Amino acid sequence: MELRPSRAPADSEGRAAAYSRRARLISEPENVVPACEIVAVEETEIDKKQCDSGKWQKMSKPHAFTVHYIKRARNHRWRCSEITFWCIDEQLCNQWIQALKELLDSQKSRPKRLLVYINPYGGKRQGKRIYEQKVAPLFNLASISADVVITEHANHAKDNLFEVNIYKYDGIVCVGGDGMFSEVMHGLIGRIQKDSGIDQNNPKTPLAQCSIRIGIIPAGSTDCICYATVGIIDPETSALHIIVGDCQPLDVSSIHHNNTFLKYSVSLLGYGFYGDILKDSEKKRWMGPMRYDFSGFKTFLSHQYYEGTVSFQPAKGTVGSPRDKESCRTGCHICRQTKQLEEQQKNYGLEHKEVEDEWKVIKGKFLAINAVNMSCACPRSPKGLSPAAHLADGSADLILVRKCSRFNFLRYLVRHTNQDDQFDFPFVDVYRVKRFQFTSKHLEDNESDIKDVGKKRFGQFCSDHPACCCNLANSTWNCDGETLDSSAVEVRVHCQLVKLFARGIEIYKDEAAYNLSSNELLS
Ligand SMILES: CCCCCCCCCCCCC/C=C/[C@@H](O)[C@H](COP(=O)(O)O)NC(=O)CCCCC
Numbered sequence: 001m002e003l004r005p006s007r008a009p010a011d012s013e014g015r016a017a018a019y020s021r022r023a024r025l026i027s028e029p030e031n032v033v034p035a036c037e038i039v040a041v042e043e044t045e046i047d048k049k050q051c052d053s054g055k056w057q058k059m060s061k062p063h064a065f066t067v068h069y070i071k072r073a074r075n076h077r078w079r080c081s082e083i084t085f086w087c088i089d090e091q092l093c094n095q096w097i098q099a100l101k102e103l104l105d106s107q108k109s110r111p112k113r114l115l116v117y118i119n120p121y122g123g124k125r126q127g128k129r130i131y132e133q134k135v136a137p138l139f140n141l142a143s144i145s146a147d148v149v150i151t152e153h154a155n156h157a158k159d160n161l162f163e164v165n166i167y168k169y170d171g172i173v174c175v176g177g178d179g180m181f182s183e184v185m186h187g188l189i190g191r192i193q194k195d196s197g198i199d200q201n202n203p204k205t206p207l208a209q210c211s212i213r214i215g216i217i218p219a220g221s222t223d224c225i226c227y228a229t230v231g232i233i234d235p236e237t238s239a240l241h242i243i244v245g246d247c248q249p250l251d252v253s254s255i256h257h258n259n260t261f262l263k264y265s266v267s268l269l270g271y272g273f274y275g276d277i278l279k280d281s282e283k284k285r286w287m288g289p290m291r292y293d294f295s296g297f298k299t300f301l302s303h304q305y306y307e308g309t310v311s312f313q314p315a316k317g318t319v320g321s322p323r324d325k326e327s328c329r330t331g332c333h334i335c336r337q338t339k340q341l342e343e344q345q346k347n348y349g350l351e352h353k354e355v356e357d358e359w360k361v362i363k364g365k366f367l368a369i370n371a372v373n374m375s376c377a378c379p380r381s382p383k384g385l386s387p388a389a390h391l392a393d394g395s396a397d398l399i400l401v402r403k404c405s406r407f408n409f410l411r412y413l414v415r416h417t418n419q420d421d422q423f424d425f426p427f428v429d430v431y432r433v434k435r436f437q438f439t440s441k442h443l444e445d446n447e448s449d450i451k452d453v454g455k456k457r458f459g460q461f462c463s464d465h466p467a468c469c470c471n472l473a474n475s476t477w478n479c480d481g482e483t484l485d486s487s488a489v490e491v492r493v494h495c496q497l498v499k500l501f502a503r504g505i506e507i508y509k510d511e512a513a514y515n516l517s518s519n520e521l522l523s
């Protein structure tokens with residue numbers, strides 16, 4: 001349903017009554033506001049000055065209502081704009097307000113009640129201010145009530161999600177970076193599994209899907225999950241996506257070691273280069289987001305490589321490939337088709353077919369092992385680590401960067417920032433996978449040493465044994481911005497396990513154009 005001037009109420013003389021200083025804006029055919037992009041409708045008080053000006057002078061006191069709606073600006077930015085409709089008939093004006101409010105109420109995907117966690121120390125420490133100044137006023141306008149928790153320590157949000165009645169909320173919002181999102185996601189997924197009686201430690205158990213959506217208000221250092229699902233890091237845009245009740249399913253990888261659950265990941269799970277950057281940067285939190293540039297440069301100079309074995313099951317049920325030229329966008333047909341395929345398999349009882357699927361094994365020396373469930377686009381790299389990765393296709397792109405010269409590694413990194421293909425190097429391999437495992441050489445060696453002497457407690461053995469040098473040659477995993485110390489992992493992608501208040505990156509007919517109305521979007 002659309003609000004057009006031609007459908008606006010007429011006054012007693014039968015004239016269209018949609019007058020305002022900006023009424024001409026909506027008289028253009030391209031300026032149509034779909035009902036799903038209306039933020040709020042409210043009665044407007046008309047002051048004497050407005051009344052005395054122009055054509056209303058000769059008529060009785062007019063009545064008015066204001067429609068707040070989404071206006072698209074450059075680079076996927078959304079703004080809340082408004083237009084005021086005037087009418088001399090009070091009853092007609094009220095009818096319009098009533099009808100529009102009912103229309104908004106009928107949109108069941110819009111959240112009414114949210115639980116908000118703010119990390120006051122994320123990014124440039126602006127989370128609280130961003131929420132209070134940019135987000136809360138929009139939530140109030142849209143009549144969304146929010147229970148706000150300002151976190152006092154790491155894991156506060158996660159622990160809290162196991163205690164509160166999450167089911168009375170339509171969504172959980174995190175204000176912070178990828179690390180904060182990860183914390184909230186762990187709380188939510190963990191809680192749902194607990195309530196469903198599912199043991200997260202069993203890597204083979206299918207997990208219960210989370211229907212409560214997560215909203216991200218970006219206020220962190222990288223904010224790649226927000227950037228890769230919305231197209232911009234802008235708190236107001238993200239708040240508007242929450243208000244209109246967008247829904248974007250996301251694949252989640254579970255990470256286990258020896259039948260013990262370690263973590264979940266939605267963006268980057270990286271060993272080597274990105275793990276080392278994260279570990280080093282954690283000691284420099286005081287530097288704010290700049291810490292990544294400093295640690296990035298230092299890690300690049302250290303040029304450390306790691307030996308190990310990667311084994312993986314190629315994703316057969318997916319439609320795309322990591323070398324595709326097309327990226328995942330709003331309403332992505334690849335994500336949709338893959339989900340349909342998965343459901344068909346389920347109906348035929350084939351969901352456990354993966355057990356028989358072949359494993360590919362690669363041993364080597366790696367500068368980086370990156371598994372990404374999404375492009376991982378961010379301002380540092382607008383196309384991301386894997387530009388054709390999909391948000392919701394049930395697979396991850398596994399990028400193996402083998403040992404190469406520093407110069408070649410720099411060429412590889414630079415290609416993340418330009419149009420050249422970062423996979424077009426002989427030392428880079430990329431695979432679309434559903435499951436993979438990694439074991440560092442040290443662990444393999446220790447395992448065989450231990451087997452030789454008939455011991456099985458290798459984890460303890462490594463850290464207690466000064467001669468094995470595990471700490472020197474092992475990297476750390478960077479799991480959505482959280483460190484994970486395990487040199488052996490088993491990773492499995494869970495198709496569309498969680499949902500975000502987002503819609504993926506929208507495609508504009510003319511990407512360079514701005515000031516777009518909704519009908520300039522490609523469907
Ligand atoms: C010569 C110039 C080369 C530049 C290469 C740039 C490549 C950048 C790719 C960045 C991928 C980022 C993937 C996302 C990681 C985040 O989850 C993580 C935590 O984010 P947050 O919690 O918001 O702080 N961020 C990082 O690990 C930082 C990586 C920085 C790499 C320079």
Ligand SMILES: Nc1ncnc2c1ncn2[C@@H]1O[C@H](COP(=O)(O)OP(=O)(O)O)[C@@H](O)[C@H]1O
Pocket residue numbers: 118119120121122123124150151152153154155156175176177178179180181183219220221222223481482
């Ligand atoms: N009040 C707090 N004090 C300290 N750490 C916190 C607090 N709240 C959340 N955290 C932790 O801070 C980490 C980083 O948060 P994040 O918002 O991602 O910021 P950044 O993007 O700067 O890393 C997360 O792992 C989260 O668990």
Ligand SMILES: [Ca+2]
Pocket residue numbers: 251372373374389390391392393394395396
């Ligand atoms: Ca994916």
